[in-house]
Amino acid sequence: MKAIGFKKSLPISEANSFIAFETEKPTPSGFDLLVKVQANSVNPVDFKIRQNAAKDEELETPKVIGWDAVGIVEAVGEKTSKFKVGDEVFYAGDLTRSGSNAEFQLVDERIVGKKPKNLSIAETAAMPLTSLTAYEALFDRIKINPEKDQGKSVLVLAGAGGVGSIAIQLAKKLGNLTVIATASREDSIQWCKDLGADYVVNHHNLKEELEKIGHSQVNYILDFVDLEGYWETAAEIIKPQGHIVSITGSSKPLNLDLLKAKSVTFSWELMYTRSMFNTEDIDRQHEILNHVADLLDNGTLKSTLSTTLNGFTVETLKEAHRLQESSKSIGKTVILF
Template structure:
């Protein structure tokens, strides 16, 4: 099978930052599926791993990354019960295993969902990683209930990005929350409105922007940009007994003690936790993806696809990474095979 990977961490402009190569097509065992891939999308985690996982070293075998794909099941392992050959599936994958930047991939069926039937392959390919992340942060980490929490307020920092784009939709259209989303450029503000945000606030003066929108505090805050940079702002804006959750990590220790007087909860979200540790509820990602497929098919939510590149090539993968590294992308970038 054809794959694209890298042997060392190089700037994306370097000739060998990605290389195409041939490798053996895996044979699925256990609960694994072999999927022939039709389209992939790229996420910030892709370029971060490309930049950092092979520093000051040259790998013997190119590393295959990529954590979003849609395709067709070609073969199944002996313990597979959820899918059969010919099924259309989509998934975000497992960060500890070879990724989706290839023509074929072996993937555990417990983290695979049925592909939506009423949207295109490229529209579906844009969704798995970001939708899983947004769903888990809202409904597994914060444990928002569409019944008891309806109309509560949520601030989404980084509203126009990949995760922010679907988090706005799930928060508004599934949970029934009042959504405030950060955006500073006209095009990103318009995108957030299109996704369903009730209020657009500029992150450059966030506290005043929130107050000017008519809110002293917000019930929930999702950080999709930088926990350290926004920490004190989030501490001030969060409602007593509210909940802050983040996906961005922290280069420096976070002063959790600042949340004590308000009895505020804080959660991390990592979409890979279930697959990385093979948790008892690992199959929950299968169920979440099936729900996302249904929400796409019944038009409750829309794909966050915003840019498509045609052809599984080194040049297209480099272009996608360059676009992401600019920090100015809106929605998702998909490469169609």
């Protein structure tokens, strides 16, 4: 089968930043599905791993990344029970395994969902990783109760990004929250409004912007862009007994004492935790993706697809990475195989 990977961490402009190669089609066992990949999408995790996984030495075998996919089940392992050959599926995969930049991929069925019936392949490919991340942040980490928490405020940092785009929708449509998103460009501001944000504020002067809309403090903060850069501001604008969730990490220790007086909760969110550690509730991702598929099919949620690239080639993959690295992309970029 054809796969595209890299042996050395190189700038995307370099000729060998990605290379195409032939490898053996894998065989499923246990809970695995063998999926014929029809499309995938690119996330920040893709280019971050490409930039760092082989910085010091060249790999003997190309590393295949990619953690969003839509495809058709071609074969199943002996322990599978959720899917059968011919089923259409979507998933975000497992950070510890070979990725979706290949014609075929093995994936544990417990982190796989049914493809939404009413969405195209490209529209579906945009959704798995970001949906899981935003859903877990809101309903597994903060544990939003749509009735009890109705009307409470959530600040979505980087509202027009991949995760922010679905978080706005989930927070509004499923969480019944007052949604404040950050964006600064005209196109990204409109994108957030179209997705349902009640307010869009400029992140360059965040405190002043929040005061202007009458929300000088918020109940919840979802950081999808730069925890280290926002940390002190977040500590100021979070309400007492509020909750901050971040996916971005920090290059230096964070001063948690800033949250102490307000009894603020802080949580990390990593969509890969369940698959990396084979947690007891690993099936939760199967349930979330099926729920998201239903919400997409009934129109509660809409796909965050913004750019479609045609053809599974080194050139299209490079272009997708260039778009991600520019930090100017809105929504999601999908590659149709």
